[in-house]
Amino acid sequence: MIFYFSATGNSAWVAHRLASLTDDTAYDIITLHTLPNLQTAKQIGFVFPVYAWGAPEIMATFAKKLPKGNTFAFGVCTCGEDAGLTMKQFAKLYPLDSSYSLIMPNNYIIGSDTDSKEVISSKLTLARKELAQIAQEIQQQKRTYRVHEGSLAGIKSHLANFGFNRFARSTKPFFVTEACNGCGLCEKNCPASAISMKKGNPLWNLQCYQCMGCINQCPQQAIQYGKSTIGRHRYTIQPYLPKEEQF
Numbered sequence: 001m002i003f004y005f006s007a008t009g010n011s012a013w014v015a016h017r018l019a020s021l022t023d024d025t026a027y028d029i030i031t032l033h034t035l036p037n038l039q040t041a042k043q044i045g046f047v048f049p050v051y052a053w054g055a056p057e058i059m060a061t062f063a064k065k066l067p068k069g070n071t072f073a074f075g076v077c078t079c080g081e082d083a084g085l086t087m088k089q090f091a092k093l094y095p096l097d098s099s100y101s102l103i104m105p106n107n108y109i110i111g112s113d114t115d116s117k118e119v120i121s122s123k124l125t126l127a128r129k130e131l132a133q134i135a136q137e138i139q140q141q142k143r144t145y146r147v148h149e150g151s152l153a154g155i156k157s158h159l160a161n162f163g164f165n166r167f168a169r170s171t172k173p174f175f176v177t178e179a180c181n182g183c184g185l186c187e188k189n190c191p192a193s194a195i196s197m198k199k200g201n202p203l204w205n206l207q208c209y210q211c212m213g214c215i216n217q218c219p220q221q222a223i224q225y226g227k228s229t230i231g232r233h234r235y236t237i238q239p240y241l242p243k244e245e246q247f
């Protein structure tokens with residue numbers, strides 16, 4: 001059983017590929033209303049994006065509540081560059097036998113523009129190879145820690161992560177341009193239920209996960225976050241996947 005959280009598809013793709021390569025099932029924790037029977041699990045997996053060198057709050061909460069057992073457990077975090085101490089911290093919430101990070105296209109367009117199309121494609125090609133290896137190790141129930149922590153991992157995962165969760169998750173800078181056609185997709189897809197449509201326009205509650213789902217997925221590219229996202233590209237994984245890898 002592989003549990004995942006994903007805003008722009010990277011972690012969903014990883015979870016579905018791992019499930020297919022290890023003959024298992026991937027579950028999106030957002031749409032999962034009742035837990036599958038954990039007693040029947042041959043393995044427990046967690047796949048999620050790195051947010052400011054830590055796990056997303058929603059995945060941390062899920063893992064903390066999940067009943068613990070003796071089943072082999074692994075975690076894979078996806079990140080644009082480096083993961084810091086994400087997996088070591090996560091393993092305190094749910095003990096892991098093996099941990100991995102996977103470099104994937106960047107979706108944090110508040111911080112910088114998306115990767116170029118060439119970089120996106122080459123990251124996905126590398127990730128495909130790495131996933132085949134990870135799947136093999138998982139099937140062998142190999143205990144390992146292969147995480148690209150990057151520099152200053154402790155400072156990033158403690159101080160910077162604290163700052164992100166405390167101050168950076170404000171929705172105040174979100175606004176829509178006249179390109180918004182009121183389709184309601186952002187409201188429907190927000191994992192934090194932080195968006196509600198009022199008179200055909202989305203309005204944001206005070207705080208959210210800052211998953212970047214709404215801003216990257218809007219079909220009209222009508223959502224901006226202050227001035228920082230103006231003129232930047234948008235990213236979701238789907239256009240880069242061949243038919244057989246769509247989920």
Ligand SMILES: Cc1cc2nc3c(=O)[nH]c(=O)nc-3n(C[C@H](O)[C@H](O)[C@H](O)COP(=O)(O)O)c2cc1C
Pocket residue numbers: 005006007008009010011012048049050051052053054078079080081082083104105106107108209210211212
């Ligand atoms: C709020 C936020 C913070 C992020 N922080 C990091 C980070 O600390 N290190 C990193 O390498 N990538 C970071 N990223 C990039 C994502 O981890 C990466 O693009 C991930 O694969 C997106 O996964 P998803 O498509 O499943 O949502 C961040 C993205 C977001 C939205």
Ligand code: SF4
Pocket residue numbers: 176179180181182183184185186187202217218219220221222223
């Ligand atoms: S997804 Fe985009 S176009 Fe649709 S309601 Fe939201 S902001 Fe408007």
Ligand code: SF4
Pocket residue numbers: 007171189190191192193194195204208209210211212213214215
């Ligand atoms: S408001 Fe947007 S960025 Fe925030 S949690 Fe919802 S979809 Fe993600």
